[in-house]
Each structure stands twice: as C-alpha cells, then as structure tokens.
Amino acid sequence: MTVITRFAPSPTGKLHVGNIRTALVCWMAARVEGGKFLLRLDDTDRARSTEENVVAIRRDLEWLGLVPAGEVRQSDRFALYEAAFETLHAAGRVYPCYESEEELSIKRKVALGRGLPPIYDRAALTLSAEERQRLEADGVRPHWRFRLDATPIEWTDLIRGPQHFEGAALSDPVVRRADGSWLYLLPSVIDDIDMKISHVVRGEDHVSNTAVQIQMFEALGAAIPNFAHMALLVGADGKLSKREGSIGVEAIRAEGIEPQALLGLLARIGTSEPVVPVATADELLPGFAFSHMGRAPARFDSEELAQLNARTLHLLPYEAVKDRLPANVDETFWLAIRPNLTTIADTDAALAVIEGPIAAPTLSPEDRAFCADAAAAADALDWAETPWAALTTALKASTGRKGKALFLPLRLALTGQDHGPEMAALLPLIGRERAIARLRLAAGAA
Numbered sequence: 381m382t383v384i385t386r387f388a389p390s391p392t393g394k395l396h397v398g399n400i401r402t403a404l405v406c407w408m409a410a411r412v413e414g415g416k417f418l419l420r421l422d423d424t425d426r427a428r429s430t431e432e433n434v435v436a437i438r439r440d441l442e443w444l445g446l447v448p449a450g451e452v453r454q455s456d457r458f459a460l461y462e463a464a465f466e467t468l469h470a471a472g473r474v475y476p477c478y479e480s481e482e483e484l485s486i487k488r489k490v491a492l493g494r495g496l497p498p499i500y501d502r503a504a505l506t507l508s509a510e511e512r513q514r515l516e517a518d519g520v521r522p523h524w525r526f527r528l529d530a531t532p533i534e535w536t537d538l539i540r541g542p543q544h545f546e547g548a549a550l551s552d553p554v555v556r557r558a559d560g561s562w563l564y565l566l567p568s569v570i571d572d573i574d575m576k577i578s579h580v581v582r583g584e585d586h587v588s589n590t591a592v593q594i595q596m597f598e599a600l601g602a603a604i605p606n607f608a609h610m611a612l613l614v615g616a617d618g619k620l621s622k623r624e625g626s627i628g629v630e631a632i633r634a635e636g637i638e639p640q641a642l643l644g645l646l647a648r649i650g651t652s653e654p655v656v657p658v659a660t661a662d663e664l665l666p667g668f669a670f671s672h673m674g675r676a677p678a679r680f681d682s683e684e685l686a687q688l689n690a691r692t693l694h695l696l697p698y699e700a701v702k703d704r705l706p707a708n709v710d711e712t713f714w715l716a717i718r719p720n721l722t723t724i725a726d727t728d729a730a731l732a733v734i735e736g737p738i739a740a741p742t743l744s745p746e747d748r749a750f751c752a753d754a755a756a757a758a759d760a761l762d763w764a765e766t767p768w769a770a771l772t773t774a775l776k777a778s779t780g781r782k783g784k785a786l787f788l789p790l791r792l793a794l795t796g797q798d799h800g801p802e803m804a805a806l807l808p809l810i811g812r813e814r815a816i817a818r819l820r821l822a823a824g825a826a
C-alpha cells in the first residue's frame with residue numbers, strides 16, 4: 381500500500397505551531413514509507429478563507445521543507461461533492477430537515493430536561509411528501525443530515541489505540557446548510573476517497589468526526605483509511621487557534637529560528653523520543669513512529685525552541701546557511717563562530733569582533749605588561765600553522781602564566797570580550813596585523 385497523507389488546513393488564518401506539528405507528522409508518515417504528502421486547502425468557508433492565508437500556508441510549508449507532492453482546493457471541487465451527495469440521497473443516507481435553530485435548541489433542552497442525550501430526534505424523517513412540499517412552498521429551505529446506522533463504530537487508532545462509538549448514541553450530523561454550502565464532514569470524506577488517502581493524520585479535535593465519517597466512507601462504498609489522531613499541542617496560555625493568531629510560523633521565522641530547529645522540536649515533544657538537533661528534516665525519520673506519540677497534550681515552549689535553535693546552528697554546514705550570511709563570511713569563519721551563535725543574526729556581532737574596531741579593555745598594570753609581551757611574541761611568531769597554540773606556549777614559557785591568568789587578558793585584548801568562540805579558531809581570522817595592533821593597544825590603554 382502506498383502511504384498517502386494530507387494536511388488539510390482551512391485558510392482562515394496563519395498556521396500556528398500546532399498545525400505545523402500535524403503537517404510534520406503527515407509529512408514524516410508519508411516520507412518514511414516512500415509515500416506521498418498532499419496539501420488540501422479546506423476553503424469551503426468563503427467568508428473567512430482568504431487568498432493571503434493560502435499564500436502564507438504555502439510559504440510556511442516551503443520554508444519548513446514540507447513540500448507537498450500535490451495540492452487541491454475544496455472550492456474547486458463542488459461538482460464532486462454534488463455527485464457524491466446525490467449518491468447518498470438516492471440511497472437514503474442524507475435527508476432534508478426543516479427545523480430552525482430555535483426549534484433545535486428547544487428540542488435539545490427538552491431532551492436534557494428529561495435526562496436524555498441531546499441527540500436529534502429524526503423528526504424530519506417522518507415528514508410526508510406533502511408536508512415537505514408545503515414547507516418548501518412556504519419558502520423554508522432544508523438543511524441536510526447524514527443518517528447514521530445504529531451500529532457500533534470501531535477503529536484502531538494508530539496513536540490512541542482501539543476506539544469505540546455507538547452509532548445510536550450520536551446525532552445525525554448536518555452535512556449541508558440550507559444555502560447549499562458544505563460543512564466539514566462530508567467533503568473531507570469525499571476528498572479522502574478521491575485523493576486515495578491511506579492515513580488520515582490529524583489533531584484529536586477530530587476524533588468524534590471520525591466516528592461519523594467512518595459510516596460515510598462505508599455509505600460511499602469506499603475502504604476505510606487508517607486514522608491517527610494526535611494529542612493537541614498547547615501553548616503557554618493553553619489552546620492554540622489559527623483564528624486567534626496563536627504562535628505563528630511567521631513570528632518564529634522573524635525571531636531567527638531555523639526551520640530545522642522548529643521541526644526538530646515539533647517532531648519530538650510529546651513523544652518517547654528525545655529532542656535532538658538535526659541538520660535536515662530527513663534525520664527525523666528514523667525516530668518517527670505513531671507508537672512513539674503520547675496521548676497527553678504536548679506543551680510548546682519558546683525557550684526550549686530557542687535553545688534547540690542554538691544547538692541546531694552548531695551543526696549546520698556552511699552550504700546550508702551561506703546564502704544568509706554576510707558576503708565576507710567564508711566557511712572557515714562560519715565553522716569558527718557557529719558554536720557560539722544563538723541565531724544566525726549573531727554572525728554580525730561575531731564579524732564585528734573579528735574585523736573591529738574593538739574597544740581596548742580596561743586591564744591591570746600587570747596584565748597590560750603581559751599584553752606588551754604578547755604583542756612582541758605575536759610579532760616573532762610563525763603565523764602559518766596554529767598561531768594561538770604557538771602564542772600561548774611561548775607566553776607560558778616566558779611569563780610563567782597559565783590558566784585564566786594566561787587566557788583571559790589575551791581574549792580581552794584580542795576580542796574586547798571575556799567570552800566567545802574558541803580562540804584557536806578565531807585568531808587566524810583576526811590575523812597577524814590586527815592581533816598585534818590590538819595587543820599593543822591593550823598594553824597601552826590605561
């Protein structure tokens with residue numbers, strides 16, 4: 381079986397980290413099996429879907445490298461929905477209902493008052509043809525419900541394990557509004573059949589939808605796909621929502637987070653696998669399995685993401701970042717500075733340390749004298765090999781200094797800072813002339 385998954389956002393807002401986690405799991409589930417990951421834009425809600433959001437969704441997925449093998453838009457597929465709807469109508473699986481919102485609300489209250497579950501009483505099924513005609517003649521347009529079979533509904537969820545619902549305990553869901561527009565349930569099933577989706581991977585906000593959708597697959601004569609419902613990701617303030625503009629991909633990108641860091645975190649939080657930095661999304665595949673995914677909500681933590689971003693940068697090769705680096709940063713430079721970066725924007729500060737000018741540090745008279753010795757030693761040095769090792773060895777022998785007393789004044793004089801990348805990597809980049817000038821400046825500074 382070819383594994384085919386789809387990520388199906390509604391373009392009613394920008395993608396948040398919860399959506400991205402679902403997209404990533406869809407992508408991994410397909411890719412690990414050599415299958416196909418598809419994008420379906422659930423844009424049947426014309427009032428709230430926007431083209432700007434569609435463009436943003438595509439751009440976010442592309443930035444993350446979760447590139448779909450194909451894309452469909454529900455708004456292009458109304459003819460397909462109409463045909464399937466006709467099939468269901470002919471089979472008596474959808475039926476017209478004429479109750480108003482107020483009537484339905486009263487019915488629910490009455491049922492609850494009697495201690496019964498507030499499920500639809502199917503009064504519309506008992507209407508005669510004349511009664512329906514009369515209602516329609518009075519201008520009442522019907523909405524449509526899917527008639528559920530009163531049978532048990534069962535599936536083995538790839539994340540949640542065995543699931544059981546009773547068809548008799550569920551309300552026949554409304555699938556189409558009186559104005560002819562579609563609700564989520566039926567078009568999603570029609571698309572999953574048409575797109576040959578083998579694994580429906582989505583958030584657990586859809587579990588009860590799955591129960592009724594399984595009967596829709598059956599009613600349309602289709603095979604039931606596999607289902608995997610992921611625990612929802614929550615933010616510091618609880619639930620994430622696209623409409624409420626929760627932690628979005630755009631903001632994360634603007635903060636200088638690398639796509640690999642976001643993917644690395646989202647692939648592993650809430651699973652039995654450790655969070656580790658990766659240089660490419662493909663490195664996440666060996667640790668992926670639905671069985672590793674937990675059922676408790678996973679918590680997204682921006683601080684954890686920032687830390688993983690630093691660890692990710694430390695292993696990114698020059699090729700992966702060079703387009704975003706200042707022109708004068710070459711591979712040697714990148715390898716020297718990357719262990720100390722938290723975001724790639726820190727490169728500018730590292731460049732400033734190397735190219736200068738830097739302020740002369742405030743040193744004790746002893747340290748200034750030591751810097752004068754260091755300037756002379758640096759002048760006498762062969763810079764071709766490993767100048768930092770040569771310089772410190774020479775100074776150790778000539779001054780008897782060691783440890784912090786040896787290294788700290790040199791670092792301060794050479795970089796203006798008391799911390800930073802390895803001096804062994806930095807000194808060749810600072811170069812002979814600049815290094816000697818900086819040591820002399822530090823020796824002379826009061």
Ligand SMILES: Nc1ncnc2c1ncn2[C@@H]1O[C@H](COP(=O)(O)OP(=O)(O)OP(=O)(O)O)[C@@H](O)[C@H]1O
Pocket residue numbers: 388389390391392393396397398399401402581582583584585586610611612613614619620621622623624
């Ligand atoms: N917090 C979350 N964690 C994981 N997956 C989520 C989360 N919220 C939504 N999803 C999943 O993202 C996919 C796209 O969903 P959808 O477009 O409905 O997003 P949404 O954030 O729920 O949007 P809205 O706020 O507009 O309802 C679905 O598979 C949904 O289950």
